[in-house]
Amino acid sequence: MPYRRFPKTDAARLRALKTLLDNNEIYVVRNRFIDWQTLNRAQPAYDRLLTASEQYRMTLAAQTRNRHKMERSMQMAQMYVSHFIKVLLMSVERGEIKKQHLPLYGFTEESPGLPLLNTVSAIKEWGQKIIEGEKARLKKGGRPIYNPSIGMVSTHFDIFVTASTQQFELQERTKKANAEVARLRPEVDAILQDLWNQIEKHYENEPPEVRFRKCRELGIIYYYRRHEPHEL
Numbered sequence: 426m427p428y429r430r431f432p433k434t435d436a437a438r439l440r441a442l443k444t445l446l447d448n449n450e451i452y453v454v455r456n457r458f459i460d461w462q463t464l465n466r467a468q469p470a471y472d473r474l475l476t477a478s479e480q481y482r483m484t485l486a487a488q489t490r491n492r493h494k495m496e497r498s499m500q501m502a503q504m505y506v507s508h509f510i511k512v513l514l515m516s517v518e519r520g521e522i523k524k525q526h527l528p529l530y531g532f533t534e535e536s537p538g539l540p541l542l543n544t545v546s547a548i549k550e551w552g553q554k555i556i557e558g559e560k561a562r563l564k565k566g567g568r569p570i571y572n573p574s575i576g577m578v579s580t581h582f583d584i585f586v587t588a589s590t591q592q593f594e595l596q597e598r599t600k601k602a603n604a605e606v607a608r609l610r611p612e613v614d615a616i617l618q619d620l621w622n623q624i625e626k627h628y629e630n631e632p633p634e635v636r637f638r639k640c641r642e643l644g645i646i647y648y649y650r651r652h653e654p655h656e657l
Contacts, residue, residue: 427637427647429621431614435478435606437646438613442471444644445620458627463619470616474609481602488595495588502585503542505578506552510539512570513555526567530558545589552582621645 432438446468513530514537516522524534531554542548559575569575624643628636637647 427649429625430646430648431617432646435474435610438610438617439471439475439478441617441644441646442467442474442613444642445624446471448643459620459623463616463623467616467620470609470613474606474613477602477606477609481599481606484595484599484602488592488599491588491592491595495585495592498581498585498588499545499548501581502548502552505573505581506548506555507539507542508573509555509559509570509575509578510551512572514539516570522562522567522570526558526562526565529561530555548582549586549589552578552585556582 432441446464510530513522517524517527517537527534527537531551540547540551542551556575556579559570563569621640621644624640624645625636628639631639641647
């Protein structure tokens with residue numbers, strides 16, 4: 426015998442509710458067998474879940490699109506910050522820039538080295554340090570570093586920071602939208618359980634082939650167990 430199983434996805438929940446709500450038979454007064462209070466709860470619940478699901482889908486899509494943009498800007502910022510630091514350290518090694526200026530960029534005079542720039546926070550930290558450090562050294566009368574210039578580094582750094590901020594905001598919106606969907610699921614499941622119980626109760630005295638067909642027409646989902654013959 427097939428067994429009843431509640432939807433496991435939001436799309437399946439919406440399909441189950443819509444199938445029932447679109448069936449005129451349950452609204453005919455003479456043949457009405459579902460409580461009006463349950464039906465009155467079903468339509469608003471369907472609308473709320475549909476709206477929340479669409480909102481989540483749109484915010485997730487926007488987050489995915491912006492992630493690619495953020496990743497590209499991150500690669501560029503990482504490259505420019507890394508190249509600038511390499512030129513800075515080579516300039517110090519050649520004696521073109523004094524070691525005493527290294528602390529302006531966040532380095533120590535004793536053992537400066539190329540920092541790891543494999544995370545968003547690391548790029549933000551060191552990008553800000555070298556931009557501020559180069560500006561401070563130039564104010565002291567130092568000659569600017571070229572190839573890359575601090576202007577080019579700053580441009581790509583600002584693009585990256587903007588994209589990173591947008592990505593964080595989109596992630597927060599997606600989390601909020603997902604939380605709203607999760608909040609609605611228990612209510613929808615409870616309504617479906619109530620509706621399905623009433624439907625099955627109405628057809629309980631019908632022959633199995635009629636009972637399962639009628640219940641399926643009103644959105645109830647049945648499954649056969651593995652290796653069970655599909656007789657009905």
